[in-house]
Amino acid sequence: MAMTPLQASAQEADTYRQLKLFGEVFERVRADFVEEVSDQELIEAAVRGMLNHLDPHSGYLDPDSFREMRTQTRGEFGGLGIEVTMENGVVKVVSPIDDTPAYRAGVEAGDFITHIDGEQVMGLTLSEAVDRMRGPVDSPITVTIRRGEQEPFDLEIVRDIIKVQSVRSRVEGNIGYLRVTSFSEQTTPGLEEAVAEIEAELGDDLQGYVLDLRNNPGGLLEQAISVTDLFLDRGEIVSTRGRHDEDSQRWNATAGDDIEGLPMVVLINSGSASASEIVAGALQDHRRAIVMGTTSFGKGSVQTVIPLGAEGAMRLTTARYYTPSGRSIQAMGIEPDILVEQATVTTPEQQRQRREADLRRHLDGEEAPETPAAPEDEEAVPEVILPEPEADGDEEAAEIIEDYQLARALDLLRGLALFNGRIVN
Structure with missing residues (x-):
């Protein structure tokens, strides 16, 4: 429903009041905060807060982060090799990328990173946490992982250039x-x-x-x-x-x-x-x-x-x-x-x-x-009834245990081949 001119005018006046509030807070922080803070830092922090408040996936990308994002979409970037988001003030791993330092170190989807080189993640933005996980190639970093009900533990990971073979x-x-x-x-x-x-x-x-x-x-x-x-x-x-x-x-x-x-x-x-x-x-x-x-x-x-x-x-x-x-x-x-x-x-x-x-x-x-x-x-x-996977010898059984989901997928396709009358060697 369209607003009447009176409603539109009232909404515009309220918006100006809120912007005035922002200006007052900005000037007071700028003048009285215990340490000097640049105008750029304050404005970027305000923009980050506005976007981060909307949903978990909106956010501000500073020039370095924007360049990094464009590099990632081309399939090559520097870092640990994890896709992350922020949840309850700490970094959450959405998934490790195959054959990267984080993957080889044992980082798993759903892990929470609570500390980076001994410093708490709580209080950092996602961009700040990601910046701290970046660093020179071959340099080590220690992350503290919280996984399920386990006690938190440390993992040392050596940074590398991540070339993603997708x-x-x-x-x-x-x-x-x-x-x-x-x-x-x-x-x-x-x-x-x-x-x-x-x-x-x-x-x-x-x-x-x-x-x-x-x-x-x-x-x-x-x-x-x-x-x-x-x-x-x-x-x-x-x-x-x-x-x-x-x-x-x-x-x-x-x-x-x-x-x-x-x-x-x-x-x-x-x-x-x-x-x-x-x-x-x-x-x-x-x-x-x-x-x-x-x-x-x-x-x-x-x-x-x-x-x-x-x-x-x-x-x-x-x-x-x-x-x-x-x-x-x-x-x-x-x-x-x-x-x-x-x-x-x-x-x-x-x-x-x-x-x-x-x-x-x-x-x-x-x-x-x-x-x-x-x-x-x-x-x-x-509808196909899946047969129980059979293994010839301990080695094949171990492979099925290692990736049970893939084993069942292969069984299903073999079952479909039989159902469709295909020859199975």
Whole structure:
């Protein structure tokens, strides 16, 4: 409903009163704070506070952080190799990046970093904490980790240049395994190359693919769309809805399926966020793939990076993502078609994993439609009873225990191959 001129005038007057309050506080701090603080520091702190108050993903990027962000999207950056957010005043690890110093040191998704080189993280902004974790290549850093109900412990990590190979692949019997660790500018070309190599190796014996998106924190929206388009022949991939109707956008698949309709299993877990959830949600809604694992993180919001003066930028949440059936990902995540927890050698007491819905000031989610719309002229995924995995010898059994979710995904694809009458060697 449009405001009357009187209401608009009253709102404008209230805004000026609030800006006057800001000016008064600014001048008093500038004049009377126990130590001298520059105008730039005060204004940047005010901007950070305003944006950080909105939701966990909006924020201010100073020139150094903005340059770092642009470097990350190109797939190469310096640091420890972790995707982080801020929660309850400390740094929370969304996921470690494969084959990076943090990953090799044993950092896990859901860990909290409470101290950096012995200094408390509490009281720092996320940008300040990230700055302290940066440093010269080959220099050590000690982070204090709080994990579940365990006593806090220290990890020493040696900083390195992080060159992210966003796509890894291999052959598992007659099945192609595709691991996507992030969505950078290198992802779609890397995935196309991996598919071509697997097809060349297996030829007509190829039975299907596992697309592994576990602990993938996301990345570029355009890459999530192009990756999904590799496996869809038609239909909507994702839509975004902002505050205003004119801000809504939809992206659709183009003709052509790079793997020619072969069965797919997509693996997700609580570390699969944002772009990963777009891919999993679209392939699930179109019945193009079976999603397996545990519920994803639930980051279904769109951040727009807006350059500001002096080479800085602001990251502002401007819209929500929706899957083709109209489901909101925000604070809900993608529920797998087949729930498979990751197995370990021991059976510890299960700890609840933190997700987007647990973050302070997270955007509310929206109820999903009662019945997700299935694309026309597509068959439903046949129900397959998974056989128990069999292992020949201790070595194979150990591998299955090490990655139980992948083992079950491979079993499912082999079962589908049998169901479809394919020859299994």
